[in-house]
Amino acid sequence: MKDIAFVDVNDGSCSEGLQVIIPKSLQPQNLSFGSSVEVHGTLTINPNEQIEMVAEDIKVVGPCIVSEGYPFSARKVYPPDYVRQFPHLRPRTKQFGSLLRVRDAATRAIFELLHAQGFVNVHTPLLTSNDCEGAGEVFLVQPDSEVLKKEMAKDGKCPEEAYFDSKAFLTVSGQLHLEAVARGLSKVYTFGPTFRAENSRTRHHLSEFYMLEMEMAFLENLSDLSTFIEAFVKDVTSKVLEECEVDVQTLLQEASKEGEHLTLSELTQRPFVTVSYDEAVSILERHSEQLELRVRRGEDLSKVHELFLVKHCGGGPVFVVEWPRKIKPFYMKCVAGDTDKVAALDLLVPRVGELCGGSLREDDYTILQQKLESSNLDESLAWYLELRKYGNTPTGGFGLGFERYLQYILGIQNIKDTIPFPRWPHNCKL
Amino acid sequence: MKDIAFVDVNDGSCSEGLQVIIPKSLQPQNLSFGSSVEVHGTLTINPNEQIEMVAEDIKVVGPCIVSEGYPFSARKVYPPDYVRQFPHLRPRTKQFGSLLRVRDAATRAIFELLHAQGFVNVHTPLLTSNDCEGAGEVFLVQPDSEVLKKEMAKDGKCPEEAYFDSKAFLTVSGQLHLEAVARGLSKVYTFGPTFRAENSRTRHHLSEFYMLEMEMAFLENLSDLSTFIEAFVKDVTSKVLEECEVDVQTLLQEASKEGEHLTLSELTQRPFVTVSYDEAVSILERHSEQLELRVRRGEDLSKVHELFLVKHCGGGPVFVVEWPRKIKPFYMKCVAGDTDKVAALDLLVPRVGELCGGSLREDDYTILQQKLESSNLDESLAWYLELRKYGNTPTGGFGLGFERYLQYILGIQNIKDTIPFPRWPHNCKL
Numbered sequence: 001m002k003d004i005a006f007v008d009v010n011d012g013s014c015s016e017g018l019q020v021i022i023p024k025s026l027q028p029q030n031l032s033f034g035s036s037v038e039v040h041g042t043l044t045i046n047p048n049e050q051i052e053m054v055a056e057d058i059k060v061v062g063p064c065i066v067s068e069g070y071p072f073s074a075r076k077v078y079p080p081d082y083v084r085q086f087p088h089l090r091p092r093t094k095q096f097g098s099l100l101r102v103r104d105a106a107t108r109a110i111f112e113l114l115h116a117q118g119f120v121n122v123h124t125p126l127l128t129s130n131d132c133e134g135a136g137e138v139f140l141v142q143p144d145s146e147v148l149k150k151e152m153a154k155d156g157k158c159p160e161e162a163y164f165d166s167k168a169f170l171t172v173s174g175q176l177h178l179e180a181v182a183r184g185l186s187k188v189y190t191f192g193p194t195f196r197a198e199n200s201r202t203r204h205h206l207s208e209f210y211m212l213e214m215e216m217a218f219l220e221n222l223s224d225l226s227t228f229i230e231a232f233v234k235d236v237t238s239k240v241l242e243e244c245e246v247d248v249q250t251l252l253q254e255a256s257k258e259g260e261h262l263t264l265s266e267l268t269q270r271p272f273v274t275v276s277y278d279e280a281v282s283i284l285e286r287h288s289e290q291l292e293l294r295v296r297r298g299e300d301l302s303k304v305h306e307l308f309l310v311k312h313c314g315g316g317p318v319f320v321v322e323w324p325r326k327i328k329p330f331y332m333k334c335v336a337g338d339t340d341k342v343a344a345l346d347l348l349v350p351r352v353g354e355l356c357g358g359s360l361r362e363d364d365y366t367i368l369q370q371k372l373e374s375s376n377l378d379e380s381l382a383w384y385l386e387l388r389k390y391g392n393t394p395t396g397g398f399g400l401g402f403e404r405y406l407q408y409i410l411g412i413q414n415i416k417d418t419i420p421f422p423r424w425p426h427n428c429k430l
Numbered sequence: 431m432k433d434i435a436f437v438d439v440n441d442g443s444c445s446e447g448l449q450v451i452i453p454k455s456l457q458p459q460n461l462s463f464g465s466s467v468e469v470h471g472t473l474t475i476n477p478n479e480q481i482e483m484v485a486e487d488i489k490v491v492g493p494c495i496v497s498e499g500y501p502f503s504a505r506k507v508y509p510p511d512y513v514r515q516f517p518h519l520r521p522r523t524k525q526f527g528s529l530l531r532v533r534d535a536a537t538r539a540i541f542e543l544l545h546a547q548g549f550v551n552v553h554t555p556l557l558t559s560n561d562c563e564g565a566g567e568v569f570l571v572q573p574d575s576e577v578l579k580k581e582m583a584k585d586g587k588c589p590e591e592a593y594f595d596s597k598a599f600l601t602v603s604g605q606l607h608l609e610a611v612a613r614g615l616s617k618v619y620t621f622g623p624t625f626r627a628e629n630s631r632t633r634h635h636l637s638e639f640y641m642l643e644m645e646m647a648f649l650e651n652l653s654d655l656s657t658f659i660e661a662f663v664k665d666v667t668s669k670v671l672e673e674c675e676v677d678v679q680t681l682l683q684e685a686s687k688e689g690e691h692l693t694l695s696e697l698t699q700r701p702f703v704t705v706s707y708d709e710a711v712s713i714l715e716r717h718s719e720q721l722e723l724r725v726r727r728g729e730d731l732s733k734v735h736e737l738f739l740v741k742h743c744g745g746g747p748v749f750v751v752e753w754p755r756k757i758k759p760f761y762m763k764c765v766a767g768d769t770d771k772v773a774a775l776d777l778l779v780p781r782v783g784e785l786c787g788g789s790l791r792e793d794d795y796t797i798l799q800q801k802l803e804s805s806n807l808d809e810s811l812a813w814y815l816e817l818r819k820y821g822n823t824p825t826g827g828f829g830l831g832f833e834r835y836l837q838y839i840l841g842i843q844n845i846k847d848t849i850p851f852p853r854w855p856h857n858c859k860l
Contacts, residue, residue: 177850180517185521386518391465
């Protein structure tokens with residue numbers, strides 16, 4: 001305005017800035033969008049009942065000369081694809097600031113809710129000598145220094161095995177380690193980065209992503225597990241929505257431009273639906289003309305199938321339970337009376353498809369031994385089998401993809417916009 | 431006894447078990463130490479005012495035949511070196527159960543205290559294309575599959591660069607990434623695994639360890655940083671001691687067999703001492719006859735020097751401040767008026783030596799540019815320099831080794847006994 005300027009100052013503590021009123025006489029020449037400033041002044045309440053500051057002194061700590069290449073301008077909202085090109089500057093945007101605060105709140109909600117229920121946080125290792133699911137899509141880890149590898153290699157070891165005396169991989173799951181700890185502490189969880197060396201370039205995959213995994217002793221029914229998951233997911237969401245109301249609104253406004261998402265009350269109140277794998281396949285068969293990919297009974301579901309099932313079952317989360325044994329990992333327990341099916345569940349949600357996977361674990365020593373032998377894992381997982389030999393207990397648990405969870409509650413189209421520094425094939429910027 | 435048996439049942443929720451009284455007639459034959467059981471009965475309060483259970487039914491869920499190789503027996507406390515050989519069974523021991531609960535409590539205390547002060551938890555990446563400190567002791571990461579690497583390699587890229595189009599390493603610090611986010615959110619921290627590909631086999635080193643790192647905008651005095659660290663370390667410790675009194679006692683009893691450690695009130699109340707690097711070297715020079723290793727002014731301190739300084743300064747934590755520029759990383763800011771010294775601090779504590787390192791960061795574009803050029807990092811860290819170009823702010827922060835912190839408060843001799851599944855040279859079990 002003529003005699004005064006309004007400046008929106010944000011310190012990153014919330015999405016709304018503080019409006020600062022600066023008399024023209026005090027306004028520094030190099031004050032521009034994107035600058036960092038130090039302001040002294042008096043806080044007042046303006047006629048709209050908002051807090052604002054009348055500046056008595058203002059200093060530009062770090063100027064920002066937009067013409068020299070700063071990629072953002074005042075009052076513009078940029079598409080996520082554009083903002084993502086500047087990962088080191090992205091945290092300064094309003095949208096991504098909101099995302100980072102919601103991510104923090106969701107992390108703390110997970111810790112608080114599990115602690116309140118007696119779960120102990122266990123830091124399962126990132127480096128491991130076993131390739132958990134035998135999937136092969138793992139990252140190999142070795143020292144970068146050739147000199148160190150030569151110096152450390154014992155007789156008969158190849159350079160890749162020099163440092164640890166065996167090949168070492170980045171973890172794809174902390175589950176097997178959690179099962180060991182659950183036999184001491186009963187209720188345990190791990191929350192941390194997990195890795196997949198896949199060449200998937202979709203809106204739902206990252207090479208480095210966060211996973212919550214929990215394991216509970218004496219869990220003997222799949223329905224107890226699905227009941228737990230439903231309550232837990234809703235509780236985390238309620239806590240996040242409560243703490244981050246404005247940030248969530250900021251993000252949902254953006255999301256609603258890009259398609260449907262659940263409303264806040266739908267997220268926390270709509271009951272989750274359960275269907276068996278067999279029913280799910282029957283549904284998909286009946287609607288094959290609407291699906292671009294045909295389903296085959298006995299095989300895994302693809303993303304289009306998952307999203308169709310969610311829509312078909314009312315648009316909210318859907319548990320698919322009791323899966324064919326042949327397409328699931330060795331550690332899952334068979335359904336009582338049906339050795340072709342395992343007591344496993346997938347939780348499917350709108351927009352992202354699979355959010356959680358869980359199961360009861362095979363706790364019979366002899367059956368597990370056979371399964372390990374037939375998967376050629378009996379040597380590397382001898383320790384895992386031994387858990388069933390001494391003071392064994394049944395256990396079960398699940399894993400939840402944290403970035404997919406954020407996509408689900410915030411309606412975020414691309415998983416790369418849910419994590420501060422995303423890694424995907426051909427991209428490890430910074 | 432003649433007609434009844436006493437059984438100590440523990441579910442891992444605390445270090446003390448529940449005493450269960452079993453009439454001889456109900457006692458299963460295969461009930462032995464290490465079994466898992468399901469008991470139904472009545473809770474009562476015995477004459478010693480302790481809760482106990484009188485069993486009405488007891489079932490052995492998982493027997494434990496010690497003679498078949500279970501490595502632990504009833505009422506024995508084993509030395510940590512022995513227990514460490516069985517990482518999959520170690521969580522069942524009383525000592526290690528206590529450690530895991532304390533580790534969980536300390537993790538939550540860090541999150542809660544930083545949240546209460548307005549800090550946002552940021553998941554900095556584990557995979558990075560920059561080798562933060564240029565130290566070279568990094569792990570290289572690439573897909574295990576040769577087929578995948580061939581399939582993905584772009585023209586001119588070597589197999590190691592196939593997946594990400596550049597070499598990718600495991601992080602040695604999240605600091606540089608935190609500095610980027612601090613320019614948006616002001617107060618940020620990261621807590622997670624960090625890696626060193628060193629061939630150090632000491633009681634103080636792991637290849638995979640946890641680090642808390644925080645970064646704060648507008649931090650301009652080193653003394654503000656040391657004040658923050660002192661209050662923070664004491665607050666975390668107070669919270670842990672309050673929540674885990676019995677577990678901490680269990681662990682300290684073990685520790686007191688192995689040497690001195692601070693008492694609980696010393697941990698939370700003794701003021702931290704500050705000496706400059708120059709003073710510290712003078713102290714060490716004056717006492718050179720008591721030191722097995724001679725100190726050299728201008729060079730780094732070794733573990734013996736660190737521990738001597740702690741003893742000499744009263745036995746509690748000691749900040750050593752204002753270090754020679756030449757032995758510290760490029761990103762540290764010079765002390766005002768002395769370009770040979772940087773505004774850096776190390777916090778030294780009994781038993782472990784260095785617990786934290788922190789500094790003010792160089793925020794002058796031109797000085798940082800020169801430093802990056804002379805370290806040959808100007809290309810890979812162009813993004814880091816750019817943080818100083820647009821809306822720059824001064825920042826500072828520190829990193830704290832979490833396992834060393836646990837060693838410090840719990841008096842634990844060997845760092846391998848502070849983490850569930852330790853990794854060190856020639857060892858990546860499980």
